Amino acid sequence: MGSICINVHVEFDMSTEAYAAGMALRYALLGLLVLEPGTGYEITQRFDRSLSIAWHAGHSQIYPELSRLQDAGLVEVLSEGPRNSRTWGATPAGREALRRWLTETEPNRKVRDEAALRLFLAAVLDPAERRAVLERDLAYVEAQRHELLALMEQLDDQPGHSHFRPLVDLGLRVNPVIGEWLRHEIGSTRRRQVPRPPSVS
Amino acid sequence: MGSICINVHVEFDMSTEAYAAGMALRYALLGLLVLEPGTGYEITQRFDRSLSIAWHAGHSQIYPELSRLQDAGLVEVLSEGPRNSRTWGATPAGREALRRWLTETEPNRKVRDEAALRLFLAAVLDPAERRAVLERDLAYVEAQRHELLALMEQLDDQPGHSHFRPLVDLGLRVNPVIGEWLRHEIGSTRRRQVPRPPSVS
DNA sequence: AACTCCATGTAAATCGTTACATGATTAA
DNA sequence: TTAATCATGTAACGATTTACATGGAGTT
Structure with a gap:
């Protein structure tokens, strides 16, 4: 004698091709909640x-997506x-889906970065205008650099949030490089040397 | 005796708030055509x-946008x-609109980068899985680096396309830095030193 | 003849932004 | 009591992706 047991478990299937693209927001949300639980409002601020430097979403996108999750x-x-x-907070199933x-899925490597696009297109401007555009960018990058350095010091005081460290670290390494490139471009527009920035490493 | 002359010139007004956001594709297209004329198909490939590293668009977005332009x-x-x-090709009005x-407009600094998002969320994985994810990223960045270096050599041979140089330069400076960070992360997961990459500067 | 690349388009569905709406709590 | 911040939602519009669809031109 024997028995046949068929387990049909139908739910939100995240592996079908129906959800093949544009799932980044879903997992960004899930990941933020795995790292630390919070309200929709708090998640909006964390973005x-x-x-x-990686993703953005407004609350009008976040609240409906939380309901779907x-x-x-x-x-x-x-x-x-x-x-x-x-x-x-994320459920065990949520943690597993994120993992x-x-x-198991290939990253979508397409980047959308208007500031980088403008940097590229600045080649069409005459030197004076190009310099003004690059200086605006440089000012923004410098401000961002100081914010990141300040955030890093805060994190050093409160070691509980160590999972933010890799991003701060990445931000510190990448942005000064863009900053340095901008300084170089502005320098060659000016046709004179500008002082080197203080080293971050 | 006098006369009143009212000049009403109604056309596609790109300064109204109706077109406040999401104009990046429009100007990306315009900019590419200012840099060098081409067919819609060629523009698709240039993206x-x-x-x-800055923007992407498929042909289904490009052809209608060319019509609108x-x-x-x-x-x-x-x-x-x-x-x-x-x-x-861009018209004089097109060049002026791009300029x-x-x-005269503020850049939208919001970046969308799924690979960076994954890097951030990799913090939730255990060391072995995190290392596998980072190594996949590293392989991609290394391949991209070699492509850029090859492209740069080609450009050195054909000095007619010097407007591509800034982007190649930026790509070369930014990507190896991310590569180096990945190497460092993988290295500390392995708990042993990995050889330093050759310097690009 | 089959295959690949060039070349263009449209339709449907999803994703994302902006605007519209509401209300609770806290600090000045 | 006024303003700022916290907190949540929906609707309309625009942007993007994916799939559908067609045909010319050159190569094997």
Whole structure:
């Protein structure tokens, strides 16, 4: 005698080709909640702070996506607070879905960076205008560099948030290089030397 | 006796708030045609080659946008070739519109970079899986670096395309830095030293 | 004759931004 | 009590991707 057991488990299937592209926001959200639970509002802010060099999303995109992730069983409400706020966290299924996305799917390498596009197109400008455009960029990069350095010092004081460290580190390494390139371009437009920036490493 | 002359010149107005955001594709296209005229098909390829670190667009986005730019008087058909192809170029009005966009509008600094997002989220993986993910990234960056170096040598032979030089230069400076960071991360996962890459500067 | 690349287009679905809306809580 | 910040949502529009669709020209 024997028995046949068929387990049909139908839910939000994240491996079908129906969800082949544009899932980055979903996993950005999931990842942020794995790193640390938070409200939709807090997640919105983290996109502008921690994640600003990689991705961005407004609250009008985040709240509906949190609902979809909840329907899929990937996130759950951990607690409810004042002002109708809900603190979300990733479920074990959510952690597993994130892990599989990171390890088993090919990254989409297409980058969208308007500032870099402008840098490229600045080649069409005459030297004086090009210099003005590059100086605006340089000012922004320098400001960002100081923000990152300040953030890094804060993190050194509070070692609990070590998972932000790799991004801060990456930001510090990449942005000064762009800054240095800008300085070089501006320098050659001026036809004179500008002082070298202080080393970051 | 006097006369009142009212000049009403209504056309595609690129300074109104109706076109405040998402104009980057329009100017990317315009800029590519200012740098060098080409067919829609050629422009599609340039997005994947020259401009891949800054912006991307498929042909289904490019052909309609070229039509809109033509309606606005910013691009024109320079010549028609085999296979119903048309070579487009920027008009004087197109050059001026590009110049004004570059110098008079604020850049949108929001970056969309899935590979960087994955790098950030890799913090949630265990060391073995994280290392595998980082090594995949490293392989890609190394391959890209060799492509850029090869392209640079080609450009040295043909000095007519000097406007590509800044991007190649930027790519060469930024990507090896990310490569170096990846090497460092992989190295500390392995707990042993990896050989330093050859210097690019 | 089959295959590849060149060359152009449209349609449907999804993703993302901006604007519209509301209300609670805290600090000045 | 006024303003700022916290907190959540929806609707409309625009941007982007994917799939569908067609045909010319050159190479094997």
